Amino acid sequence: MSTTVPAAAGEVTDDLAVIHHGRPRLSDRARHERRLGWLLAGPAFIVMVAVTGYPILNAVWLSLFDYRLTNPDGREFVGLGNYGMILSDGLFWRQFGVTSAITVVTVAVEFVIGFALAMVMHRALVLRRSLRTAILVPYGIVTVVSAYAWQYAFTPAYGFVNPMLNLDDYNWFGSTVPSVAVICLSEIWKTTPFLSLLLLAGLAQIPEDYLEAAKVDGATAWQRFRRVIMPNMKAAIMVALLFRTLDAFRIFDNVFVMTQGAQGTETLSFLAYRQTISRVQIGLGSAVSVILAVLVVLIAVMFVKGFKTNLSQQRG
Amino acid sequence: MTTTADRPASAPQLATTGTGSARSRGGERRRQVAWVAAAVVIIAYALIPVLWILSLSFKEGDDINNQRFWPSALSLENYRIVLSSDIFLTALRNSVGIAAIATTVSVVLATLAAYAVARLEFPGKKVILGSALAITVFPIISIATPLFNLWRTVGLYDTWLGLIIPYLSFSIPLSVYILSAFFREIPWEMEQAAQVDGATAWQAFRKVIVPLAAPGVFTAAILTFFAIWNDFVFGITLTSTEAARPVPAALAFFSGASQFSQPTAPIAAASVLVTIPVIVLVLLFQRKIVAGLTNGAVKG
Numbered sequence: 001m002s003t004t005v006p007a008a009a010g011e012v013t014d015d016l017a018v019i020h021h022g023r024p025r026l027s028d029r030a031r032h033e034r035r036l037g038w039l040l041a042g043p044a045f046i047v048m049v050a051v052t053g054y055p056i057l058n059a060v061w062l063s064l065f066d067y068r069l070t071n072p073d074g075r076e077f078v079g080l081g082n083y084g085m086i087l088s089d090g091l092f093w094r095q096f097g098v099t100s101a102i103t104v105v106t107v108a109v110e111f112v113i114g115f116a117l118a119m120v121m122h123r124a125l126v127l128r129r130s131l132r133t134a135i136l137v138p139y140g141i142v143t144v145v146s147a148y149a150w151q152y153a154f155t156p157a158y159g160f161v162n163p164m165l166n167l168d169d170y171n172w173f174g175s176t177v178p179s180v181a182v183i184c185l186s187e188i189w190k191t192t193p194f195l196s197l198l199l200l201a202g203l204a205q206i207p208e209d210y211l212e213a214a215k216v217d218g219a220t221a222w223q224r225f226r227r228v229i230m231p232n233m234k235a236a237i238m239v240a241l242l243f244r245t246l247d248a249f250r251i252f253d254n255v256f257v258m259t260q261g262a263q264g265t266e267t268l269s270f271l272a273y274r275q276t277i278s279r280v281q282i283g284l285g286s287a288v289s290v291i292l293a294v295l296v297v298l299i300a301v302m303f304v305k306g307f308k309t310n311l312s313q314q315r316g
Numbered sequence: 317m318t319t320t321a322d323r324p325a326s327a328p329q330l331a332t333t334g335t336g337s338a339r340s341r342g343g344e345r346r347r348q349v350a351w352v353a354a355a356v357v358i359i360a361y362a363l364i365p366v367l368w369i370l371s372l373s374f375k376e377g378d379d380i381n382n383q384r385f386w387p388s389a390l391s392l393e394n395y396r397i398v399l400s401s402d403i404f405l406t407a408l409r410n411s412v413g414i415a416a417i418a419t420t421v422s423v424v425l426a427t428l429a430a431y432a433v434a435r436l437e438f439p440g441k442k443v444i445l446g447s448a449l450a451i452t453v454f455p456i457i458s459i460a461t462p463l464f465n466l467w468r469t470v471g472l473y474d475t476w477l478g479l480i481i482p483y484l485s486f487s488i489p490l491s492v493y494i495l496s497a498f499f500r501e502i503p504w505e506m507e508q509a510a511q512v513d514g515a516t517a518w519q520a521f522r523k524v525i526v527p528l529a530a531p532g533v534f535t536a537a538i539l540t541f542f543a544i545w546n547d548f549v550f551g552i553t554l555t556s557t558e559a560a561r562p563v564p565a566a567l568a569f570f571s572g573a574s575q576f577s578q579p580t581a582p583i584a585a586a587s588v589l590v591t592i593p594v595i596v597l598v599l600l601f602q603r604k605i606v607a608g609l610t611n612g613a614v615k616g
Contacts, residue, residue: 030437036517037438044429044488045444051485052451055462062465069465120354127355133602134362140542140594140605141366144564145587149365152372152580160368160385189365194609201610243453250455253548257568269457269549276461277553289458296455 056293063287069280082287092271092288098180099267103248106184110192110244117196122203139193147257150186176264183254183265191247195240202236203229238307245303246296268292366591372584380581394585404586406558407566411590414476414562415544418483422544423537425484426491427529431521433492434499435507448489456486460553467554474555479562482554483544490543491536497611498532499525535608538597545593563590 063082067075086092121131138146153159154172162170172178206229214224230237252269259265261274272292276285368385375382376391398404433441463482464473472478502525510520551565561569563586570583598605 032517033436034438037432037436038440040428040432040436041438041441041444044425044492045447047425047481047484048451048488049447051463051481052454052459055459055466058466059458059462062462116354117358120351120358124351124355126348126352127359129602131355131358132606133598134359136598136602136605137362137366137595139609140546140598142546142548142564142567142587142590142594144548144567145369145591146365148567148583148587149369152584153365153368158372158380158383158580160383163383189361193362197606197609200606204610246453246455250457252457253564256548256552269455272457272461273549273553276464282465285461289455289461292455293458296453300453 056290059286059289062282063290065283067281067283069282078283082284083291086284086287086291094264095266095268095271098176098265099249099251099269102180102184102187102251102267103245106187106191106248107241107245109184109188110195111241113188114192114196114199114240117192118199118203121196121200135193135196138190139197141190143190143253144257146186146190147254150182150189151258154182173259173263179259179263179265183251183258186254186258187248187251191244195244198240198243199233199236202233202240205236206232234307238303242300242303245299249296249299250292268295369584369587369591372581373588375581375584394581395589397582398585398589401582403558403566403570404563404589407561407563408589410476410558410560411545411562411564414479414483414560415541417476418480418487418544419537419541421480422484422487422540423491423533426488426536426540427495427533429488430492430495430499431525431529434496435504435525436517445492448492451486452489456549457553459485460549463550464553472554474557474559476560478554479547479550479560482550483547487540487543491540494536494539494608494611495529495532498529498535502528531604532608535601535604538601538605539608541597542594545590 064077064079065075066078066081117135121128121135124131151173153161156162156169156171161172162168172182210228210232211224214228219227250269251267252273255261255265255267255270256273261267261270266274268288269292272285272288274285275281275288279285371385371387372380373394374390374392375387376389376393379388379391382388429444432438433444459482467473467478472481506528507520507524510524511517515523546564547562548564548568551562552568555561555565558566567583567586567590570579570586
């Protein structure tokens, strides 16, 4: 992982400018480059944007109608009526609360565990290979499988957790808080490795001299962590937290498999699914989808503003 | 990835005081033991849920109710049930076929785009990267529900193509980031040298960059495969029958089907079977996957 060549493309344009004496008119080569650029990137761009852009615009449009798939003739323009109905519904706010709680809890726990994992992966010389291989298993595993594994472990009839904790036949899926807790456990187990690998990349970029210097100056391990490691990893931490937060906020698979939204564990993604697919309330479901998308954009904006780092600069 | 070089670096500083050195060597050993312990804990953390589902898959009959982590006897009965179930086998065929096609197309398109983004100057580059970033963070369900309507009207609902298309849109952004990071680290002068020697930009791309970039492309392909193999949201929203339903979606509907007296153990067996490709890829390409994830996400 050597350092990246900054703005490699820019250097070449400069070279060309020198060769062609000045830059006002585009040289043949530069024009060729422009055309080739879109020729190569165009197909990917179209696939990305057409398949996401059109549906989302379509969803915005449909969200303005009272439209049920089973009654297409009864389709009626209601303006922002669906939004009003959703936002004034206590159930929506409850689901918003559940989703937010899952997001905050999982990301916070994952950040702590993920940082510890990254430190161990960075420092441990023994078992280095096994460690990294093991950590990739949860990352790669199918979320539905993870959900089943955790659900079965906590099921009173055949799980090993209750006997282990002397809980007899305590039903984890009988009320909201324990159900959400098990959902969080599965989510945390599955996604912490991703977060820790992003943090590991940040750790690897801190020059060892900084840590050595701090050590020589008598800084404790905690001081080195707070004053040297954290500030130098700001970008990696932001990217890791941002990606995990947005990912956690759209949690769906674990909820679907473990509870089907029962016991008040329904999240916003699940609500959008249930309205559109199960109840074929296309108008209402589309409105939920749009609200969810807007919330995700808001979170992203808050994050980037909060960290005062320009994401596009980070990601090049 | 740079290896840790901190341990040797502390030697000269210790050489000045003899007692300090001796004490530090003891501390060093203790610290090594602590690292090993930490590593073992992490490995256990990562593998226990996998071992649990594996163990469940070997439990036959009432053994499932023994509430113990390990099975009392190893039985392959659940695997026999799953492998003779049409629901699972067609789902597996769908998953393998769709993942293979979507991964291939996705990586080809992403490779071309990443090359353009990393190497060429053209207007609109920022737009491409911006929309790629927007898509990676977008809630999938917000796309899946409108696609559900659209696909029904254009006849793509419950077809392979109907799943492949959204898989492409959602996997290309990640590959573009990973690959443009890889491409930036490839020595740029070599391509220029080829162009000076008379090669066109296209030839320079094919003959010089492709061989150098192949490892990166391979990594992107593995990560893309993981993402597609894992998909659940599109799998359940855009399919309704065995015609296109992939394994994760089929797994979730196993329980409702009540085809099996008690579906838990067969579900565990099916879970193990879909996890095998993941484990094999991880075992073979651990370094590449770690490098790809860390490179694409933070650097570039």
